[in-house]
Amino acid sequence: MSSPLSFRSLSSILVLAAVLAACSSQPPAPEQLPSGVENRDPNAVAGRVGNSDGIDPLSMAALKDPRSPLSKREIFFDYDSYVVRDEYRPLVTAHAKFLAANAKVKMLVQGNADDRGSREYNLALGQKRAEALKKALLLLGGREDQIESVSLGEEKPRCEDQTESCWAQNRRDDILYTGEF
Amino acid sequence: MKSIKSLLAALLVGVSAGASAQLSIEITGAGANRIPLAIPAFDGERIVSTALVSVVRSDLERSGFFRMVDPGTAPIGESAAVAYGDWRSKGTDALVTGSVLPLGEGRYDTRFRLHDVPKQALLTTGGFAHTSTPYQLRATAHRIADVIYEKLTGDRGVFSTRIAYVVKSTGRFELQIADADGANPQTALASREPIISPTWSPDGGKLAYVSFESKKPVVYVHDLATGRRHVAANFKGSNSAPAWAPDGKRLAVVLTKDGGSQLYTLNIDGSGLQRIGSSGGIDTEPQFSPDGQWIYFTSDRGGSPQIYRTAANGGETQRVTFNGSYNVTARLSPDGKNMAYIARDGGRFQVALMDLATKQTQILTDSARDESPSFAPNGRMILYATEVGGRGVLAAVSSDGRVKQRLSVQAADIREPSWGPFIK
Numbered sequence: 001m002s003s004p005l006s007f008r009s010l011s012s013i014l015v016l017a018a019v020l021a022a023c024s025s026q027p028p029a030p031e032q033l034p035s036g037v038e039n040r041d042p043n044a045v046a047g048r049v050g051n052s053d054g055i056d057p058l059s060m061a062a063l064k065d066p067r068s069p070l071s072k073r074e075i076f077f078d079y080d081s082y083v084v085r086d087e088y089r090p091l092v093t094a095h096a097k098f099l100a101a102n103a104k105v106k107m108l109v110q111g112n113a114d115d116r117g118s119r120e121y122n123l124a125l126g127q128k129r130a131e132a133l134k135k136a137l138l139l140l141g142g143r144e145d146q147i148e149s150v151s152l153g154e155e156k157p158r159c160e161d162q163t164e165s166c167w168a169q170n171r172r173d174d175i176l177y178t179g180e181f
Numbered sequence: 182m183k184s185i186k187s188l189l190a191a192l193l194v195g196v197s198a199g200a201s202a203q204l205s206i207e208i209t210g211a212g213a214n215r216i217p218l219a220i221p222a223f224d225g226e227r228i229v230s231t232a233l234v235s236v237v238r239s240d241l242e243r244s245g246f247f248r249m250v251d252p253g254t255a256p257i258g259e260s261a262a263v264a265y266g267d268w269r270s271k272g273t274d275a276l277v278t279g280s281v282l283p284l285g286e287g288r289y290d291t292r293f294r295l296h297d298v299p300k301q302a303l304l305t306t307g308g309f310a311h312t313s314t315p316y317q318l319r320a321t322a323h324r325i326a327d328v329i330y331e332k333l334t335g336d337r338g339v340f341s342t343r344i345a346y347v348v349k350s351t352g353r354f355e356l357q358i359a360d361a362d363g364a365n366p367q368t369a370l371a372s373r374e375p376i377i378s379p380t381w382s383p384d385g386g387k388l389a390y391v392s393f394e395s396k397k398p399v400v401y402v403h404d405l406a407t408g409r410r411h412v413a414a415n416f417k418g419s420n421s422a423p424a425w426a427p428d429g430k431r432l433a434v435v436l437t438k439d440g441g442s443q444l445y446t447l448n449i450d451g452s453g454l455q456r457i458g459s460s461g462g463i464d465t466e467p468q469f470s471p472d473g474q475w476i477y478f479t480s481d482r483g484g485s486p487q488i489y490r491t492a493a494n495g496g497e498t499q500r501v502t503f504n505g506s507y508n509v510t511a512r513l514s515p516d517g518k519n520m521a522y523i524a525r526d527g528g529r530f531q532v533a534l535m536d537l538a539t540k541q542t543q544i545l546t547d548s549a550r551d552e553s554p555s556f557a558p559n560g561r562m563i564l565y566a567t568e569v570g571g572r573g574v575l576a577a578v579s580s581d582g583r584v585k586q587r588l589s590v591q592a593a594d595i596r597e598p599s600w601g602p603f604i605k
Contacts, residue, residue, distance in 0.1 A: 108396060117530060118509040118523060118552060119377050119597070120422045121479055121486055123398060124435070124442035124463040127419050131440065149437070150397035151419045155375035181396040 055104045055178065062098075063177055069094040073175040075133060076168060082128040084136050092133070095175060096140030099147070107147045108176040109133050114167035115154035123153030133173045205363065209576075209585040215248040216333055217272050223279035224258030229289055229313045230281040236322030237277070240340040240362060241329060245584030259292045265301040273298050275333055279325075287312050291321060295329055304332050319364060339557045343601040344564060345369070345379045345388055346575060349594040356390060358405065361557075361600075363588055369403060370410075378422055381601040382429050388599075389413060389423035389432055389449075400434055402449050413451050424467045424476075426493075433457065433467035433476055444478060446493075458491050458498055468511050469493065477501065477511035477520065488522055502535070504542065510553065514560040519580065521545075521554040521563050532565050534580060545582040555600045562586075566596040 062068045075088045084092060099105060111130030113122040130149035137147055159166035220238050223230040241247045250273045257263070259280040268276050279293035292308040307328050311321040320341065327338030339361055348355045354376045359366040370376060372394050379390040388403045398421045403410035414420040418437030425432060426446070431453075433446050444457040444464045457476060458464065463486070466479040470490075477490045485506040491498040502508035507525035514521070517537075524533040524542075529549040535542045550568040557564065557577075562584070564577045569587070573594035577586045589595065 110396070117507065117525065118466065118479070118486075120435070120466045121463070121509050123377075123419060123421050124465045127437050127442050128463070131437070148397075148417055151437075152375075152393060153377075153398075155377065155393060176396070 055102065059098070059102055060105075060177070060179070070098055075173050077129055077171040077173075079167070079171065081171075082125075082132050084132050092136045093140055096137045096142045099137065099143065100141035103143070103146075104178075105146065106178045107137070107142070108181040109137075109147060109149045110156075110174045110176065111149065111151045112156060112158075112170055112172045112174070113151075113154050114170045115157060116167070119153055119155070123151045123155075126151030126153045129171070129173050133175075205589060205591075207587045207589075209587050215246060216274055217250050218247040218275045218277070218329075218333070219250040219252040219268060219271070219273045220277040221252035222254065222256035223281050223291070223293070224256045224261070225281040226283050226289060226313075227256075229318065230256065230279075232318055233281065233291065233322045233325075234279070236319055236362075237326045237329070240323060240326035240338075243362065243586060244330060244338075245579060245586075246330070246334055259294055259306075263296055265296070265298055268296075268298045275304070275329075277329060284310070287314075289313060291325070293325055295332055316365065319360065323360065323362075336559045336561055337603065339559050339562070339600075339603075341604050342558055343385070343604075344575075345381065345599045345601065346566075346595055347376050347379065347597040348590060349375075349573070349596065350592070356388070356403075358388075358601075369405060369408070377597055379597055379599050380423055380425060381599055382425050383427055383602055384429055385602045385604060387449075389425065391421045391423065400432070402432075411450070413449055414445075414447060415451075422466050424469055426469050427471060427473045433469065435465045435467065444476065444491075457493070457495075466510050468513060470513050471515055471517045477513065479509045479511065488520070501537075508533075512554050512556060512563075514556050514580070515558055516560055519560070521556060521580075523551055523554065532563060532578060534563075534582075543582065545578045545580075546576070546585075548576070551576075553597050553599075555598050557600050558603045562600075564598045564600050566598055 063070045065071055069091055072091050075084060099107060109130040111126035113125040130151055134147050134149040138144060157170045159169045218241060220234055223234055238249060242249050250271055257278045259278050261278060263276065276296040276298050277293055279291060282290045284290055290308065290310050294306050295304040297304050305328060309321045309324055311317040323340040326340040330338035342361045343358055344361055345358050348357055352373060354372050355368045356370040356376050356379055357366050357368050372392060374393040377391045379388050381388060386405060390401055391398045392401055398419045399412060400414035400420045400423045401410045402413045413432060414434045414436065416436050416438040420434060420436055422435040423432045431446050431448055433444060435442050436445050442463045442465050443459060444467050445454055446457055447454045460480055460482045462481040464478055464480045468477045474493060475490045476493050477488060479486050480489050486509050487500060488502040488508050488511045489498050489500050505524055505526060508522055510523045512521045520535045520537055522533055523530050530551050531544050531548065532546045532551045532554050533542055533544050548567045552566045554563050554565040560580060562577045562579055564575060566573060567576050573596045575588040575595055575598045
C-alpha cells in the first residue's frame with residue numbers, strides 16, 4: 001500500500017475534479033440521530049453546546065461556512081485505491097490546521113466503499129480509506145486522540161445505481177466533527 | 182364453510198409478528214433422484230389435520246429430496262391397514278399415515294407412521310401432543326417432517342430450525358428471525374441505521390451482529406429470549422465480523438484499534454481481548470472450524486483477497502484458496518469437511534464449495550451477486566443472499582448444487598442470512 005502522503009500528481013485529476021465539483025455542490029447528507037439505545041459519546045452533547053468544554057463556538061461556525069474550506073467534508077477515491085489524491089491537499093491541510101488550533105475538537109472520519117462483493121470486506125476497504133485520511137491529517141497537525149477513523153463499508157451509499165459514476169461517489173471519506181456524531 | 186376456510190387460512194399463514202412481511206419460498210430446482218412419497222390426509226380432527234399435513238408436505242417437498250405422489254382425498258388413520266399394493270402401483274416408495282385425536286381443552290395428540298411401501302414394512306412411528314394454536318401446529322408439523330426426512334435420507338432434518346436475516350425497507354433496517362420455511366417472522370431489532378453480519382450462537386439462544394446506530398460499526402450480542410443485548414466490541418475505530426467459537430464463550434471479531442482491520446478474539450462480555458495473528462493488510466471475516474482448532478479468514482496479504490486459515494491458539498497461517506483474484510467469506514460445513522465461500526469470476530460473485538481434503542472446488546450457483554453463505558445445520562443446504570431484478574433476495578442451494586430455492590419478501594430488500602443451529 002502506498003503511503004497516504006504521497007499525494008499523486010495525476011493527469012486524471014481534471015476528470016475527477018468534475019466529479020468533485022458535482023458532488024461539492026450538494027450539501028453533506030444529513031446525519032440522523034442514532035436510533036439505538038445509547039449515545040456512545042457523552043461528550044457529544046456538551047460539544048454541541050460549544051463552550052462548556054472549551055470549544056469555541058465561533059471557530060465551530062467556520063465548519064459550516066460555505067466560504068470556508070472547512071465546509072468541504074468529503075474526499076473521493078479512485079477504483080481500488082486508498083490514496084488521498086493530490087487535489088485534496090488544501091482541504092486536508094485546512095482540516096489538520098483546524099484540529100491543531102482547536103485541541104478539544106474531535107473528528108470522526110467515515111470511510112465508504114462501493115457495493116460490489118462482500119460487505120465485511122468492503123467494510124475493511126472503507127477503513128483503509130478512512131485510515132489514509134487520518135494519517136494525512138496526523139502528519140499535518142491533527143493529534144491521534146482527536147481523530148477516529150471508522151468505516152461504513154457499502155452500507156451508506158450516496159448513490160445506488162450500478163454505474164461507474166455512482167460507484168465513484170461511494171468510494172468516499174466523510175468528515176464529521178464533535179457534535180455531528 | 183366460510184369460517185372454516187378463514188380459520189384454515191390463518192393456521193397456514195402462521196403467527197405473523199406485527200407488520201413483518203412473510204417470506205415466500207419458491208423452488209427453482211430439485212434433486213435428480215427424489216424419493217416418491219405420499220402423505221394422505223390424517224384421520225381425526227379435520228381442520229387441524231389439514232393444516233398440519235399441509236405444512237409437513239410443503240416442508241418435505243421444498244427440501245428437493247422428495248417427489249410428492251398424489252395421495253387422493255380420503256384420510257388414512259395412523260394404524261389403518263395399508264393397501265401396499267395400491268400405493269406401489271402409484272409409484273410410491275414411502276407412505277405416511279396419521280391421526281389427530283382431540284384430548285379436550287384445545288389439545289391434540291397427533292400420531293403417525295412411516296411405511297416402506299416396497300418392503301411392506303414400518304420404518305418408524307411417532308407422536309406429539311400439541312395444541313391447535315398456529316405456532317404449535319406448525320412446530321409439530323416441522324418435527325414430523327424432521328423425523329420423516331431423517332428416516333428416508335439418513336440426515337437430520339432442519340425443518341424445526343430458524344434463520345436470521347436483515348430486511349431493508351425505506352429508511353429502516355430490521356433484524357428478523359423466522360422459521361426455516363420463512364413462517365413466523367419476528368423482529369429482534371429495528372433501526373434506522375444498517376445492521377450486518379448476524380450470526381447465531383452455537384446454542385441458538387443469541388445473535389451477534391454489527392450495528393451502525395452510533396455512526397460506526399459496533400458488535401452487539403443479543404439474547405433472543407429476553408430481547409436484551411449488550412455491546413461486545415466497541416473499541417476505537419471499526420468493530421465488525423463477529424464469529425462464535427464452538428464453545429459459545431468467545432467471539433472472533435475484526436477491530437481497527439491498532440490501525441488496519443485485524444483479527445482478535447474476546448469473551449462475549451467484551452473482556453479478555455487477544456490478537457490473532459497480524460498482517461500489514463486487511464484480515465477480516467473470521468470463522469472458526471467446527472472443532473475450534475482453526476480460524477478461517479479473508480486477507481489481502483498476497484495482493485488480492487483470498488481465504489487463509491490460522492491455528493486458533495497461535496501458529497502458522499496457511500493459504501486456502503489459490504484460483505481467481507477474489508475469494509472471500511469462508512463458511513465451514515458442520516462436519517468441517519467442506520468450505521462454502523464467495524468466488525468472483527469474470528465480474529460475477531458466486532457461491533463456491535471446496536472439499537478441504539482434496540481442494541476440489543465447485544461453483545454451486547448461476548447468479549452474479551451472491552453474498553453471505555450460511556450452512557444449514559445438517560450441511561445439506563447453503564443459504565445465501567443474492568439479487569434478482571435489482572432486489573435483494575435469499576436463496577438456498579444444496580451442497581451438490583442440484584436443489585435450489587428462493588426466499589423473498591414483497592417490496593423489501595432481504596440480505597445477510599444466517600441459518601441457526603439444531604434446536605435441542
